Amino acid sequence: MFFYGFMQRAFQASILISLIAPILGLFLILRRQSLMADTLSHVSLAGVALGLLLGIDPTLTNIFVVVIVAGLLEYLRKVYRTYSEISIAILMSGGMAVALVLMGLNDSGATLSITQFLFGSIVTISVQQVWMLLSLTILIIVLYGVFRKQMYTLTFDEETAYTAGLPTQVMSILFNVLTGVTIALIMPIVGALLVSAILILPAAISLRLSKSFNGVIFIGMGVAMIGMILGLIGSYYLGTPPGATITLIYIGIFSLTALLKKTM
Amino acid sequence: MQYIEVNDLSFHYEEEPVLENISFxxxxxxxxxxxxxxxxxxxxxxxxILGLLKPSKGSVSLANENIHGEKLVVGYIPQQVASFNAGFPSTxxxxVQSGRYPRGKWFKKLDNEDREHVEKALQSVGMWNERNKKIGELSGGQKQRISIARVFAMDPDLFVLDEPTTGMDVNSREEFYKLLKHSSEFHNKGILMVTHDHEEIKRYANKHIELIRKENSPWRCFSMDSCKELSKHPSSFH
Known part of the structure; x- marks a missing residue:
């Protein structure tokens, strides 16, 4: 298995995703934006469909579309402050609708490609995608190291963060954009339908296991690494979609830790 | 030195005025x-005042600098802190240490002086022994106390407090008011506190701003008649 180039790239990508997923996932959970990842992944499909229709690299159109929508999400979150999930409902269904319409306009074999993006594929990971993921991982880890205190304060309470002098709106938009770019890059591997599970579940599991902020992130990285690697191996031998296999392993770990916590 | 200036402020929710002619x-x-x-x-x-809402009319200005010419640090405790982000993974x-970040520590490590401030703040609210507990495990009153400790650790120039003593017993409230009076009297801190205990606070505060319902208004609109200066009692807290 390890002699195949595509599997080597899949493992490299998995390790990189394991490092960034708990960081973004924790902030998404604490900012009550878990569903934002789902929204952006649906919108990503529209980005991919646009790329396929125009004959441009779908990764690039995907990033372009997701970055715009990530900014729009922050605007709608402010407009519908009390019912912020409205923005998610609008953009999730809108993204999916645009993707389906663009696919309908495309007469070539785009449907097959879209299916790959929907369910993910480890065979399609290119060297270029691994390099892009590596750059993104370095960027996110550096940003976390530099702005950890600001993000801690913003996430705990946005209003006290604002009165403490933080540019809360700019920070929120940049965080959304960074999440959007991450989703655009990992979606072809794990699939649009399960990308949010890959981001959210490691942090959700580690939230129950540590009482400190850094502890949650480090344990989350360990959980993500176990889940991603076991999921890839399982996906390879069983011929199952990688995103689904990884998600099931995460849910297994989640149930196991919940059970152990209860009996301890 | 003026920290807050509210000048003929009015605020409307859509068409409905809720505040009018506020100046202090x-x-x-x-x-x-x-x-x-x-x-x-x-x-x-x-x-x-804090810039979280925009006045419909009039103006609010917060000083940029404190009395030492440094950037003004504002410590804000919102209402109902007991319902704060309780699932947040933090001890x-x-x-409370995060209260030190706005004191020029966004990009610097906390030093011994910061740690002393944090310990003093936690001691002052009786929560030092609970410092390694997860915040989600605390009772409502304890959450209130660590919110207060966080603001004291910040050592702000201006305290803006929205009913910070909700759920506190009489003795804890007295201690808290004494601490605030000491901060204003001996360290020149500015304090603006929303409270329902004005009888209790009278002997600590030196200004009383009372919002009263506007007569003859078809709306439930509030205004103020004056900003009363209260007589100063000597501080008993050092």
Whole structure:
């Protein structure tokens, strides 16, 4: 298995995703934006469909579309402050609708490609995608190291963060954009339908296991690494979609830790 | 030195006015209490002052600098802190330490002076022994106390407090008011506090801003008649 180039790239990508997923996932959970990842992944499909229709690299159109929508999400979150999930409902269904319409306009074999993006594929990971993921991982880890205190304060309470002098709106938009770019890059591997599970579940599991902020992130990285690697191996031998296999392993770990916590 | 200046402020929710003709100042060294009946838009007024809401008319200005010419640091405790982000993965110590970040520590490590401030703040609210607990494990009263400790650790130039003593017993409230009076009197801190305990605070505060319902208004709109100066009692807390 390890002699195949595509599997080597899949493992490299998995390790990189394991490092960034708990960081973004924790902030998404604490900012009550878990569903934002789902929204952006649906919108990503529209980005991919646009790329396929125009004959441009779908990764690039995907990033372009997701970055715009990530900014729009922050605007709608402010407009519908009390019912912020409205923005998610609008953009999730809108993204999916645009993707389906663009696919309908495309007469070539785009449907097959879209299916790959929907369910993910480890065979399609290119060297270029691994390099892009590596750059993104370095960027996110550096940003976390530099702005950890600001993000801690913003996430705990946005209003006290604002009165403490933080540019809360700019920070929120940049965080959304960074999440959007991450989703655009990992979606072809794990699939649009399960990308949010890959981001959210490691942090959700580690939230129950540590009482400190850094502890949650480090344990989350360990959980993500176990889940991603076991999921890839399982996906390879069983011929199952990688995103689904990884998600099931995460849910297994989640149930196991919940059970152990209860009996301890 | 003036820390807050509210000048003929009005605030409307869509067409409905809730605050009109509000003017007062809070200076360095002032301990001002803001009172009014339930629904008198006290929190709305604070949020206008802090820039979280935009006045419909008039102006609010917050000083940029403190009395030493440094950037003004504002410590804000919102209402109902007991319902704060309780699932947040943080120990009590981590949370109170985060109060030091606005003191020029966004990009620097906390030093011994910061740690002393944090310990003193936690000691002052009786929560030092609970410092390694997860914040989600605390009772409502304890959450209130660590929110207060976080603001004291910040050592702000201006305290903006929205009913910070909700759920506190009489003795804890007395201690808290003494601490605030000491901060304003001996360290020139400005304090603006929303409270329902104005009888209790009278002997600590030196200004009283009362929001009163506007007569002959078809709306439930509040205004103020004056900003009363209260007589200063000597501090008994050192």
């Amino acid at each position: 100042k809070v200076n360095a060294g002032d301990f001002a209490m803001l009172t009014g009946e339930n629904g008198a838009a006290k929190t709305t007024l604070l949020r206008n 009590v110590l981590e949370l």
